Amino acid sequence: MNRKHAYWLCQVAGWLLYAVIGIVIGVAFQSFSWRYVAAALMNVAVGFALTHLWRWWILKHGWLNLSLRELLPRIILTSVWLAIVWLGFSMIVSLLLSRLSSIPVEVRGGVALATWFNWSAALFIWALLYCGVHFFENYKQAEIQKWRLEAAVKDAELTALKSQLNPHFLFNALNSIRALIIEDPIRGQEAVTKLAGILRYSLHTGAAELATLRAEMEFVEDYLSLEMIRFDDRLTVDWRLSQEALDCAVPPMIVQTLVENGVKHGVAARRQGGTIKLRAWLENDQLRIQVGNDGRIDADPHSTKLGLLNATERLQLLFGPGAALTLTEGANDQVLADLSLPARTLKETTASQPPRPAFEMTK
Amino acid sequence: MMRVLIVDDERLARNELRRLLASFPALSIVGEAHDADEAALLLISLQPDLLFLDIQMPGRNVFDWLALLERAPLVIFTTAYDQYAVSAFEVNALDYLLKPIELARLRRAIQKVLLERSEAAPGTAPLTQNDQVFVREGERCWFVKLANVRLLESEGNYTRLYFDDLRPLISRSLNLLAARLDPQTFFRASRKHIVNLHWIERISPSVRGGLTLWISGGLEVEVSRRQSQAFKERKSL
Numbered sequence: 223m224n225r226k227h228a229y230w231l232c233q234v235a236g237w238l239l240y241a242v243i244g245i246v247i248g249v250a251f252q253s254f255s256w257r258y259v260a261a262a263l264m265n266v267a268v269g270f271a272l273t274h275l276w277r278w279w280i281l282k283h284g285w286l287n288l289s290l291r292e293l294l295p296r297i298i299l300t301s302v303w304l305a306i307v308w309l310g311f312s313m314i315v316s317l318l319l320s321r322l323s324s325i326p327v328e329v330r331g332g333v334a335l336a337t338w339f340n341w342s343a344a345l346f347i348w349a350l351l352y353c354g355v356h357f358f359e360n361y362k363q364a365e366i367q368k369w370r371l372e373a374a375v376k377d378a379e380l381t382a383l384k385s386q387l388n389p390h391f392l393f394n395a396l397n398s399i400r401a402l403i404i405e406d407p408i409r410g411q412e413a414v415t416k417l418a419g420i421l422r423y424s425l426h427t428g429a430a431e432l433a434t435l436r437a438e439m440e441f442v443e444d445y446l447s448l449e450m451i452r453f454d455d456r457l458t459v460d461w462r463l464s465q466e467a468l469d470c471a472v473p474p475m476i477v478q479t480l481v482e483n484g485v486k487h488g489v490a491a492r493r494q495g496g497t498i499k500l501r502a503w504l505e506n507d508q509l510r511i512q513v514g515n516d517g518r519i520d521a522d523p524h525s526t527k528l529g530l531l532n533a534t535e536r537l538q539l540l541f542g543p544g545a546a547l548t549l550t551e552g553a554n555d556q557v558l559a560d561l562s563l564p565a566r567t568l569k570e571t572t573a574s575q576p577p578r579p580a581f582e583m584t585k
Numbered sequence: 586m587m588r589v590l591i592v593d594d595e596r597l598a599r600n601e602l603r604r605l606l607a608s609f610p611a612l613s614i615v616g617e618a619h620d621a622d623e624a625a626l627l628l629i630s631l632q633p634d635l636l637f638l639d640i641q642m643p644g645r646n647v648f649d650w651l652a653l654l655e656r657a658p659l660v661i662f663t664t665a666y667d668q669y670a671v672s673a674f675e676v677n678a679l680d681y682l683l684k685p686i687e688l689a690r691l692r693r694a695i696q697k698v699l700l701e702r703s704e705a706a707p708g709t710a711p712l713t714q715n716d717q718v719f720v721r722e723g724e725r726c727w728f729v730k731l732a733n734v735r736l737l738e739s740e741g742n743y744t745r746l747y748f749d750d751l752r753p754l755i756s757r758s759l760n761l762l763a764a765r766l767d768p769q770t771f772f773r774a775s776r777k778h779i780v781n782l783h784w785i786e787r788i789s790p791s792v793r794g795g796l797t798l799w800i801s802g803g804l805e806v807e808v809s810r811r812q813s814q815a816f817k818e819r820k821s822l
Contacts, residue, residue: 390665393665393666394595394598394665394684397595397601397665398595398597401598401601405597453595454596490643491643491644493619
């Protein structure tokens, strides 16, 4: 049932109830007369019409958005004033009825005053009910809105979590390092240092919205050098990054996500391994980043592409339509992740926004 | 001495495992494989008793690969982090180890294996009830000891195995299995069925002049007339 139906149902039922009660009380205290019933019904019809008009007024002038302190005096004054109008109608109706039935009608001041007071109260209660229901509804809506917002925030947090380090990588790296400590202690130590750098970056960037591409690429370099320990000669990396691109701001872990994806599908899943190609440059005021790996897109039927979906969502949230991420299959068995976002330095982006903790990695 | 084959695509991971296994004199490492295909060749040439098998490797999925083996070797799975695989195998995997592997944890796994293997059979002999097969159906996997298989039922090129309260399909024909299964335990009742003799609860004559075998778990198998004769002779009925 929508709100309009609910209003009509309550309005009709409420006034009918009012009429029945009025007639029953009237009949109980006076003797039954058709004239009295007709007059009571006429009064109720006028009340019905007046309150309906009042509703129109309330909606038109946005009373429902007023605070209680603003609303209450308005309701009281209008009730009193409308009761006078109602009383006027009622008298006219009585006079007409008396003329028709040629029975004289006496209008006594005391009765009129009591009726005026009664009807003011009735109108006041009507308004209280009408506005009360709306307030309750609005409150509920606001509550739902709040829950929705909280859920959305949780979602965003989860997404952020998912874009962090892959535990599979972490444990494999630890396993390789353990073997390396015996085989080549110096390289083992280096690997521990790199792992520390990776952990630091991924922990700190949890709080930051943007990082420089330089910090991100240093992180990716550490990550790839650990994966190179793991995969031996199965993994090679080919870097070509332009200097001015490195000063631009990117959402942290976004290149990492693409590289990790590339390693997973283009190296780990292939017996002969493969090459990860990293490119970054500026083009028409856009920062372009490409991550390429060997293989085909549909080679792995179990892939959910969750990492890519998350990355795309983050880009949309941060940059809107100014950013894009596509995954294409190039010539000679190459998969290319192509990232494009507005070229801005970290300072430019933080100047146009309220200050946020930005993270610059130092080595 | 137990013959061990290490299967892992990462050199350092293999080295690490080799180093850890050095403290177990009951085991001897006979080889290392980089992937499932290499492991398949080494299984035949080296006849290992036990595999340390990494779940994530390039090329073929290890579970599909295991399901294709006629006789599943004893397997300890190793993985860096794969909750799915770990939970899927909770049912009856011999064991799985999380990398980096803890020595105490490895010791427990090996003790388990040593208990298990006292009954293992040599590679080319027929499949006895002490052998196991690896069964995969959809996302679920089992190591099934043939002693627990009560009935094998032909379904075209596939065979349905009845064990515990499960009945998954394996991708081998009943005829192929009939040629490999030890006749001491497994009896060919008809073109459609092979029965594990240890699970027969009751035998009764059937309306067609043959026999009906009642197998525990409420299974009922009709024995063809010719095979009924063979069955009677065998059981000297």
